[in-house]
Amino acid sequence: MPKKRIYLDYAATTPVDKRVMKAMTPYFSEKFGNPSSVHIFGQEASKAVEKAREKIAVFFNCSPTEIIFTSGATESNNLAIKGAVKKFYTEPKNKGIKPRLITDSIEHSCVLNTCRSLEKEGLAEVVYIAPNKEGIIQIKDIAAAINENTLLVSIMYVNNEIGTIQPIATIGKFLEKENANRKRKILFHTDATQAVNYLDCDVEKLGVDLLSLSGHKIYGPKGVGALYVKKGTLLTRIQDGGEQERKMRAGTHNVPAIVGLGKALELVMKEKSKIAIKTEKLRDYLIARVLKEIPQSYLNGSAKKRIPNNANFRFDNVEGEGLLLSLDLEGIAVSTGSACASRSLEPSHVLLALGLKHEQAHGSLRLTLGKTTTRKEIDLVVNKLKVIIERLRKISGDVLKSFQ
C-alpha cells in the first residue's frame, strides 16, 4: 500500500476547495460565454465576473470598480509597479526626472525582478531596504530612502519564505503623513499574496493604493489574481489589446477562475478567524517540538510577527535538499531555501538578507500548514524529521569544522 502523503507546502500552493470547484464548474462548458459579448451568453458570463468582483470588493473593503482581474500575483505586481512607472513618464511635469522606487530585499522574485528590469532599462532608480535580523522592515529605513522623486513604495504584507508580517498599516499611516507635505504623492503597494488567508486585508486600514493577490494560495484556482487600485491612482496598462478591466488589463476574462477567486475569498472571509486560531496552535506545537527535540535547530524569522501557518527552521550540519528529498521519500512535501534545491544554485535571498551564512541558508526547511493539517500529521512529520536529521548528520560527520 502506498504511504499516506502529507503536504506541508501550502505557501507554494493550495488545493482548490471543493466548494470553489463547484462554483467554477458551470463556467467551463455550460455558461461559457465571453463577458465582452453582447448576447445572452456574454451577459451570463459578465454577470458572474461582476459578482466575483463584488465579493472581492467586500473582502478588501473597497469599491468593485477598484478591482482589476489578472492572471495572478506576478502579473498584479508587474502591473502595479511598471504601470506606475509608465504613467510617470507620460506626464509632462516629470520630464527629465527618473522616479525612485523603494522596496525591500526579501520581496518575492516577481517584485524584485520587476524592479531590477526597470533599473536595467534606466526607467527607475530602486532602493532595496534590508530587513532586520528578525525579517522585519523598519519604517525608519523607508523614511531615510524617500527623496523628492520617490514614486512608489512596495513592501510585501507577509514574506513567503519565513512568514514574517510587515507593518503595512503603520507604513501606510507614515506615508499618508509624508504625502500631506509633498507635491509628488508616494504610492503604496503591497503584495498580499501570503496574507489573505489569515490577516486583515481592509485596504482602508492598511492605507495602501495598490494591493496584489493570487487565487491559488487561498484554495482557489491557479492562473488568476487581482490588483486593487485605489480610485484616483494613476497607472498605465502594461498589456495592450481589448478594453477589458476598464482598459487596464487586456485579454479575455478567465471566467471560471475569476468565479473561483470570488468564491475562495468568500470562504476565507467566513472561515478565516477559526482557521487562523487552529492553524497557529498547530504551528506553535510544531515549532516547540522541533526546537525542543532536535538539537542545533533554530527558527528563521520573528517568532511573534509571523503568519499562523509558517515555520521555517534551520539545522546545523544538514543540507536542505537532502532533507527535502528524505522527507519526500517518506511522502512528506516541504520546501527549502537551499541552493541545491533551486535551479539558480543560489541559496534563498531571504535567508541571506537575515544575515545567515550560506551554509546556514543551505540547512533550512520551510513547513507551511493548511486548513486540513492535523496534529497527527505534525507528529508524524516531526518524528520522521528527527530520524532523518540524525541520519544525515551521521553522514556529514564534522566536515564543516574543517572550514571554521
Next chain:
Amino acid sequence: MQYSKEVLDHFTHPRNQGKIKNASSVAIVGNPRCGDIIRVYIKVGKNKKGEEIIQKTGFETLGCGAAIATSSMMTEMAKGKTLEEALKITNQNVVKKLGGLPSSKLHCSNLAADALRKAIKKYKDEKEKNKKVN
C-alpha cells in the same frame, strides 16, 4: 528533483559511509558556500602482484542527495583498484554508473572523484617526501 533509482539507492543506503581507522590518506573538497563538502578516507594496501591498491574507503559528506550518492558510488568504484586505476576515475564515470544526474547537479554536487584523486595524490606525495627524508 528527478533522481535515478540508483541515486536514490545510494542516497538512502550509502556504502562505505563514515571515517576509517588508520587511514593512509584523507582529503576534503568543496566549500560551505556552495553547500557540498566531501571528505574521503582511503586505506592503501598491496595486491598479490605487490602493487599498491585501495583496500578500504570511507566518506563523510555534507550535501544534497546527489553529493551523498556520488560519494557513495565513488567509494565503491575505488575499492580494490590499484592507485593508478583509481586515479583514472572521473566525476563523469561516477555519474554514468549512477544512471545520470539532473543537469543542475552535474557541476556542484559531483566532486567525489576529485576528492578521491586528491587523497591518492596526497598519499603519493607523503610517500615521496618520506623517501627523501630517509
